[in-house]
Amino acid sequence: MLTTRTFQLANKLLIAKSPLRIKDLSEEYGVSTRTIKYDLEIVREWFKAQEQELHSQTNKGIWIECSDHDRMNLRTILSQFERSNIYPDQSVRIRKIILTLILSNEYITAAELSDSLEVSRNTILSDLNNVEEILCSWGLILERKQRTGYRLLGEELQIRLMFEYVIYSVLDDYEIYKMTTRITKKDREVDAGLPIEDKLKDVYIAIENQMRELYNPSLAPLIRLSDLLKILFRITFSVVRLNMGHTISSYRILDQSELKDDGSYYVASVMEKVLADQQLPLLEEEFLYVTGSLEKETEPVDAVDVTGKIIQYVSNIEGIDYKKDPNLYSNLLAHLSLRFHNGSLYLKEINPIEDEIKRNNPELFKNVQEACRRYIKQHNLLAQDSFISLIVLHFLVSYECTFKPKRNVRVLYVCSTGRGVARLIKNRVEKEIPAVDIVAYCSLLEVEEICEQEKVDMIVSVFPIETSIPVVVVEPLPGKRDIEAIREQMKSLIGAEADEINHLIEKREFQSSHDDTETISQEIILKGFEVAQALLEAFPIESQENWKNAFQMHVFLMVHRYYFDKQYDQYFHTNHPVLDSDEEIMIKVRSILKDKDLHVHDAEVLTLLQYLKKWK
Structure with missing residues (x-):
C-alpha cells in the first residue's frame, strides 16, 4: 500500500522530465537516503503492477521511460488510487477527521474515528489535539463532551471556508x-x-x-x-x-x-x-x-499600504533593509494587487514547491506569515500557507540578488613595471571581473610580506612563483586569454554558486547604470496606479464607470508625460483662469501629487480638475 510520501514520489517521477537524484529527494523530504531508497522500492512495485519499469543508474538517478500519453494515463490511475489506497499518515488522518466533523451534525467519538481510520485510540487522541489547533486558527471550536464525543462549532461561513x-x-x-x-x-x-x-x-x-x-x-x-x-x-x-x-x-x-x-x-x-x-x-x-x-462587501484592501507594511515588518525582524530593493516592492505590489482584485475571502494559491519553501526557510516563512496575519487578516482575508510561500519567494529572490553578501577575491598583482602601468592593469582586470579586487601590486621581492599584510586569496603575476597561494601567470599586459584564466581561478576559489550570485548582482549593477526601459516603464505604471488610487479615494466617483476608466487612463498618461518631460504647456493654464470655487479642489490635488513626489505643471492639475468637477 502506498503512503503519502510514496504517492508523492510516484507522482513526481511521472511529472519529471529528467532523472531524479536520491540525494535531492532526501533533502526535499527531510529524510535519510536510506528511507528514500526504501520508499522507492514500494514505488517500483506500484509501477511494476502498472506494467512500467522504474529505471535507475548510479550518478544519473531514477526515472520512468514512457510516452506522454502513458504518463497521463498513469497520473489518472494514481489520482484515482490516492483517495482509497493510501495508508493514512498523520496529515491524511487530520484531513479526514476535519471533513468528518464538517459533514456531521452529531458528536463523533474517538472510538468511531479509530475504527474508520484503522489506528489506535491513542493515535486519534493525539491527532485531535492537532485538529483543535488547526480549527482554532480558523476561528472554529472543537467541542469536547465527556462520554459523548467531539463536534465542530463556529460561524457557518468560517466552516465553509x-x-x-x-x-x-x-x-x-x-x-x-x-x-x-x-x-x-x-x-x-x-x-x-x-x-x-x-x-x-x-x-x-x-x-x-x-x-x-x-x-x-x-x-x-x-x-x-x-x-x-x-x-x-x-x-x-x-x-x-x-x-x-x-x-x-x-x-x-x-x-x-x-x-x-x-x-x-x-x-x-x-x-x-x-x-x-x-x-x-x-x-x-x-x-x-x-x-x-x-x-x-468587506473592507477593501489597500495593496500599496499592505505591501509597504509587510516589507517593513520582515525587514525589522530579519535585520535586512528590504526597503532598499525597489524590485521587491514593485513585484510584491503587482502580485498582491492582482490577488486582492481577484477577490477571495481567503487567499489560496496552487504552489507546487510550498513544502520545500517551508522546510528550507522556516524562519523567513514564519516572519512573512506573521506579517500577513497582521496586515491582511484585519481586512477579513485569511492568508493560507500556499499564498504565504509565494510571498516568501519574492523575499528570497530579493535576498539572493540584492542582499546576499558578494564575495570578492583579494588579488595581489606582481610585476616589474611602473606603478602607473600597474594601476592601468588593475582597472582593466576589475572592470572585466568585478568580483576581483586587486588589493596591492608589488615586485617579486615583496610577495611574501604583502601576502601576509593583505590576506591575499590569489596572485596574478607576470613571473612564475612558488607559493601555497593560487597563482595565475599572465602577460605583462593581460589579454583576453589571461582574463579568462583569472576568472576560472576565481570561480574555483568562491565556488559556482557564489560566482552565479556575483554574476546576478553584477548584471543588475550594470543594468542600473543604464536606462533600463523595463524598470522605467514598471515604475511609471506603479506610480500611475498609486496616484490614481489616491485621487479616487480623495474624490469618490459617483458617476458612470466609463468616467472612472477615462480618469484612470488620463492619470497614467499624465505620469508618463511627467517622466518624459512632455507635460501640458503652461500657456494652457494662463489662458484658463481658475475660479475661486475650484481653488480648494486644486489645492487638495496638488497636495496629493506632491505627496507622491509628482511636481506637475498647473496646466496638468487644471485638466484633472475638469474630471473632478463633473463628479461633484
Whole structure:
C-alpha cells in the first residue's frame, strides 16, 4: 500500500522530465537516503503492477521511460488510487477527521474515528489535539463532551471556508485541468477520478453535469477557470450544508430579476436546477457566497499600504533593509494587487514547491506569515500557507540578488613595471571581473610580506612563483586569454554558486547604470496606479464607470508625460483662469501629487480638475 510520501514520489517521477537524484529527494523530504531508497522500492512495485519499469543508474538517478500519453494515463490511475489506497499518515488522518466533523451534525467519538481510520485510540487522541489547533486558527471550536464525543462549532461561513481549504489542499494542477476541461470542453471522457470525499460525490457529479450542460463559450471572458472551479466546489458545499440544515445566515429568497450579467445568471441557473432536485430553495446569501460577492462587501484592501507594511515588518525582524530593493516592492505590489482584485475571502494559491519553501526557510516563512496575519487578516482575508510561500519567494529572490553578501577575491598583482602601468592593469582586470579586487601590486621581492599584510586569496603575476597561494601567470599586459584564466581561478576559489550570485548582482549593477526601459516603464505604471488610487479615494466617483476608466487612463498618461518631460504647456493654464470655487479642489490635488513626489505643471492639475468637477 502506498503512503503519502510514496504517492508523492510516484507522482513526481511521472511529472519529471529528467532523472531524479536520491540525494535531492532526501533533502526535499527531510529524510535519510536510506528511507528514500526504501520508499522507492514500494514505488517500483506500484509501477511494476502498472506494467512500467522504474529505471535507475548510479550518478544519473531514477526515472520512468514512457510516452506522454502513458504518463497521463498513469497520473489518472494514481489520482484515482490516492483517495482509497493510501495508508493514512498523520496529515491524511487530520484531513479526514476535519471533513468528518464538517459533514456531521452529531458528536463523533474517538472510538468511531479509530475504527474508520484503522489506528489506535491513542493515535486519534493525539491527532485531535492537532485538529483543535488547526480549527482554532480558523476561528472554529472543537467541542469536547465527556462520554459523548467531539463536534465542530463556529460561524457557518468560517466552516465553509475551512471546508474549501481542506478540499483544495490535495488538488494538483493536473486534476484541476481535467475538472475544468470536463465543463468547458463538454468532454465527459476526460476522467481524473473525483478528488472529493465519497459523501460528496453524488452532489458533486450532479453539479458538474449541470454546469457542463449550461456552460457556453461566451462565458469564458466573464468566468475564469479558477472561478469556475470555485463555483463548482462552493455549490457543492452549499447543497451539502443546506441538506444538513445550515445556511449562511438568512432565509431570504434570491430575486433573479436583479441579476445584471450573464455570469451571474449562469451561476443562478445552475444553483436553481441543482437545488430544485434536492428540494431546496435558492437563497440570496447562498448565491452571494457562491459568487464571492460576500467578499466584495468587506473592507477593501489597500495593496500599496499592505505591501509597504509587510516589507517593513520582515525587514525589522530579519535585520535586512528590504526597503532598499525597489524590485521587491514593485513585484510584491503587482502580485498582491492582482490577488486582492481577484477577490477571495481567503487567499489560496496552487504552489507546487510550498513544502520545500517551508522546510528550507522556516524562519523567513514564519516572519512573512506573521506579517500577513497582521496586515491582511484585519481586512477579513485569511492568508493560507500556499499564498504565504509565494510571498516568501519574492523575499528570497530579493535576498539572493540584492542582499546576499558578494564575495570578492583579494588579488595581489606582481610585476616589474611602473606603478602607473600597474594601476592601468588593475582597472582593466576589475572592470572585466568585478568580483576581483586587486588589493596591492608589488615586485617579486615583496610577495611574501604583502601576502601576509593583505590576506591575499590569489596572485596574478607576470613571473612564475612558488607559493601555497593560487597563482595565475599572465602577460605583462593581460589579454583576453589571461582574463579568462583569472576568472576560472576565481570561480574555483568562491565556488559556482557564489560566482552565479556575483554574476546576478553584477548584471543588475550594470543594468542600473543604464536606462533600463523595463524598470522605467514598471515604475511609471506603479506610480500611475498609486496616484490614481489616491485621487479616487480623495474624490469618490459617483458617476458612470466609463468616467472612472477615462480618469484612470488620463492619470497614467499624465505620469508618463511627467517622466518624459512632455507635460501640458503652461500657456494652457494662463489662458484658463481658475475660479475661486475650484481653488480648494486644486489645492487638495496638488497636495496629493506632491505627496507622491509628482511636481506637475498647473496646466496638468487644471485638466484633472475638469474630471473632478463633473463628479461633484
